[in-house]
Amino acid sequence: MILNKVVSLVFTVVLMGSLYGQETAVSQDSISIQDLDEVVVTATRTYRQLSSVPLPVTLISQKQIQRTGVTRLNEILNEQTGIVMTPDATIGGGEGVQIQGVASDYIMILIDGVPVVGRSSGNLDLSRFAIGNIKQIEIVKGPSSSLFGSEALGGVINIITEKPTSDSVSGQAGHRAATFNNQNTNVSLGQSRGDFGYFIFADRLSTNGFDLASGDESQTVNPFYNYTLNGRVYFDIGEKIKVFTSGRYFFQEFDIDPSTSKEQDANVQLRVDHRLSKNSNLQYELYYTRYFTDEKTVDPLDNMLLIANDFNQQLFRPEVRFNHSFKANNTLTVGAGYNFETLDRSLFADVVRFDSQYMFAQYDFKPIDKLNIIAGARFDTHSEYNSQLSPKFSARYDFNDKFAFKASVGSGFKAPDFRQLYLDFTNAAGGGYSVFGKEVEAEGIQRLVTNNEIANLVVDDNDLGQRLNAERSIGYNAGFTYIHGKVTADINFFRNDFDNLIDTRILASKSNGQNVFGYINRESVYTRGLEFNVKYRIMENLNFSGGYQLLYAFDNNKEDALNNGEVFGRDPETLQTIRLTKDDYFGLENRSRHTLNAKVFYEVPKWGANANLRVVYRSRFGLTDRNGNDLLDDFDDSFVPGYALVNLTLGKTFYEKYQLQLGANNLLDFKGQNPLAVQDNEILVNPGIQLFTRLTFQF
Structure with missing residues (x-):
């Protein structure tokens, strides 16, 4: 062969x-x-x-x-x-x-x-x-x-x-x-x-x-x-x-x-x-992995089995x-x-x-x-x-x-x-x-x-x-x-x-x-x-880092349909059906146009202390097509507004071997609102602030 x-x-x-x-x-x-x-x-x-x-x-x-x-x-x-x-x-x-x-x-x-x-x-x-x-x-x-x-x-x-x-x-x-x-x-x-x-x-x-x-x-x-x-x-x-x-x-x-x-x-x-x-080396490698699940969904009223989803995947790989x-x-x-x-x-x-x-x-x-x-x-x-x-x-x-x-x-x-x-x-x-x-x-x-x-x-x-x-x-x-x-x-x-x-x-x-x-x-x-x-x-002991991403994500077939005038939508303000253009096309689901992060790390060596503040921002994104035209456009009502998550961690070392950390993830307690919730029902985007404390012993 x-x-x-x-x-x-x-x-x-x-x-x-x-x-x-x-x-x-x-x-x-x-x-x-x-x-x-x-x-x-x-x-x-x-x-x-x-x-x-x-x-x-x-x-x-x-x-x-x-x-x-x-x-x-x-x-x-x-x-x-x-x-x-x-x-x-x-x-x-x-x-x-x-x-x-x-x-x-x-x-x-x-x-x-x-x-x-x-x-x-x-x-x-x-x-x-x-x-x-x-x-x-x-x-x-x-x-x-x-x-x-x-x-x-x-x-x-x-x-x-x-x-x-x-x-x-x-x-x-x-x-x-x-x-x-x-x-x-x-x-x-x-x-x-x-x-x-x-x-x-x-x-x-x-x-x-x-x-x-x-x-x-x-x-x-x-x-x-x-x-x-x-x-x-x-x-x-x-x-x-x-x-x-x-x-x-x-x-x-x-x-x-x-x-x-x-x-x-x-x-x-x-x-x-x-x-x-x-100047030369060889690597011989053998690898085996197995992932196994036992998932059964049962009707709580009559204990009837609805779905069984047992999953047993194995991979063996030799490589040189x-x-x-x-x-x-x-x-x-x-x-x-x-x-x-x-x-x-x-x-x-x-x-x-x-x-x-x-x-x-x-x-x-x-x-x-x-x-x-x-x-x-x-x-x-x-x-x-x-x-x-x-x-x-x-x-x-x-x-x-x-x-x-x-x-x-x-x-x-x-x-x-x-x-x-x-x-x-x-x-x-x-x-x-x-x-x-x-x-x-x-x-x-x-x-x-x-x-x-x-x-x-x-x-x-x-x-x-x-x-x-x-x-x-x-x-x-x-x-x-x-x-x-x-x-x-x-x-x-x-x-x-x-x-x-x-x-x-x-x-x-x-x-x-x-x-x-x-x-x-x-x-x-x-x-x-x-x-x-x-x-x-x-x-010397204060560092800043930051990053930004600008993203456009589109389906070529959907763009062609828009350019050919084949896609229509309803204006939520006038309730009129209009022909959509490429400018109305937001892009692929669950993609934000803008994301950024900023981090500040500070150390006080003589006190054995440190602190860091981290901020992550994500601009608005759409979850799915809600107006039936098979693409996510600006007239859809499935958008999650932009939000920021702020995380704070404080650390202190005691007696050289003990370290105590106190922190808060999502410090501003952002919860948000999922737009896919049915009327009179609330679905959150985030569970809210998460406080933590951690004690570590080095030996």
Whole structure:
């Protein structure tokens, strides 16, 4: 097979590179580990100084995370430029992440460089990730499929966990109490002694939940508790081989009796770094992860089972990577891997399986002293969709030691997921509508026809079961960076074009008046705008940082319809039906035109005290089309007005080992009003102010 030849070629290149690396040497070891406080690895899969990367990358340090007093990944991400947290529609009300207007379905989440699974509804709930053991968080904006494949169509978030540094046992224990009886306890300890090191982390979170709809008997977020356990071991075998292994387990249960909602997330990672020479190394990696849920919705009146949504996804991935530095600032990276993925879900007729293989290559070099170029590509094959080639090119030019220009262009893709291919679901609780994935829709329609449940078939028989294509994107980023004295500033212009986005469509109408839905490649959308970030050291212990994003996000098909005069709406003031123009089109749902953040961090070393004030603003955004013209326009009444969240944290260290934090998230007690609430019913946007206190003991 062609694939086997391609993979064989990759391993041949790796072997030849390793032999070459044994025979060449340069005075500078460019792949050695540098000062990790300013080093990122996600953007290029090699160690690079943050200030030198020719891509839009955000680094959130451990110190920043600890000073804010937050405990979950979604909380810290929400304070970053160009990032917006969006609610998850699944039980529990968790949050996904939107980057540069790109929905959370298309953002890849990594822990120590390996992917997290568990998108039961397309969204990955980031509130399940504790951040008490995080060294840093790296965010790469724009398509990153050239290195990470599917789901990296809009960007990558990599959580880098902490590594032990002390030769004696050290760690910390802490407890945080907050509004809504939110109780969070965590303990960590580690040691690095000679060739061996370990780090252990345990976290427990519980809460009484909260309610955003006073007229609803159930809570918006039900009471729950969860546990996170994480262990990592490092050991060296001689001078050339370093071994890293880790395991993580997460368990969560919601109190929604008589219904049930439990989830488990576990993964095991083994990585071997083989230093072939001063300039070459190989990484061998084995990774296994499993995400499991047990969700059953039961009628509280008669205990009748309404919906069962058990979900069991497993991924096993071996991968090999090779890095070789021909000389300083000239590094070749190649790699290959295999994904074995299965999903057993109660909403599917059978257990389904994906197999995919991939190879990637990247060359990071400096043709001249002031110019850095990174060129790379990845080739993926898949058992259920066409092969994908994802190239990427980026460059950075330093005019001087203060001012630089950087730009990148790359292609990304997202494979059709299990749900879009194999879902076989009829909602007994929702009046009997059905949803079929592309691979089972023909069989599902035939089953309904046989049972005399179909009143009218909307699509042609020949259209049923036609293969879905992978969703594609091309992303462009270009901007300038300025660093001088106390000031660091950068501006980035971006555009992301998406094609073949998968949307739902009506396949048939049922005899009971309900519809049968399926999936189709249809949408073509784009996001564009700019981001601006600035950091300023006002004085030695007083730092300010701020960021702003301007975003436009539109559907190309809707714009064409507007330009052709095919869209109408009703003016709420005159109640007259009018022909809409492009100026009336607000854009895609849940996107704000303006978002900004501002942070002030202040330290008083002689008192062992610190304080920080963080402000996040989001301008108005629309939730859905309410006037029936199939797009979100300025005449819709589904807009949430702009609002600001103000967060304050105060910290004080006692006796060198104890730290007390007091804080208030949403200090101004913003609650807002959801416009989708029915008449005489109130649905809030935010539960209000959340006070917390935290005590930590270092040992």
